[in-house]
Amino acid sequence: MKWLSDNPQARKWVYGVALAVVPLLTAYGLVSEELAPLWVSLVSAVLVPGLALANTPGAGNSPEDEGK
Numbered sequence: 001m002k003w004l005s006d007n008p009q010a011r012k013w014v015y016g017v018a019l020a021v022v023p024l025l026t027a028y029g030l031v032s033e034e035l036a037p038l039w040v041s042l043v044s045a046v047l048v049p050g051l052a053l054a055n056t057p058g059a060g061n062s063p064e065d066e067g068k
Contacts, residue, residue: 011051018043 022039025031031039 014051015047018047 019040022031022036022043025039026033026036
């Protein structure tokens with residue numbers, strides 16, 4: 001997962017793909033129209049904070065810790 005946290009372009013791509021998958025699944029009948037917004041909310045609730053936390057300085061993730 002480090003390739004994703006170190007690459008802003010990859011994160012941008014993942015956000016776009018993750019949110020584009022739900023409408024495709026709905027169009028193909030794999031996800032109902034009623035559930036599609038819930039899936040988008042779930043993906044957003046997990047993906048966005050997860051990647052944000054992985055890319056903000058914190059315990060063991062600060063620039064001072066790199067190289068140790």
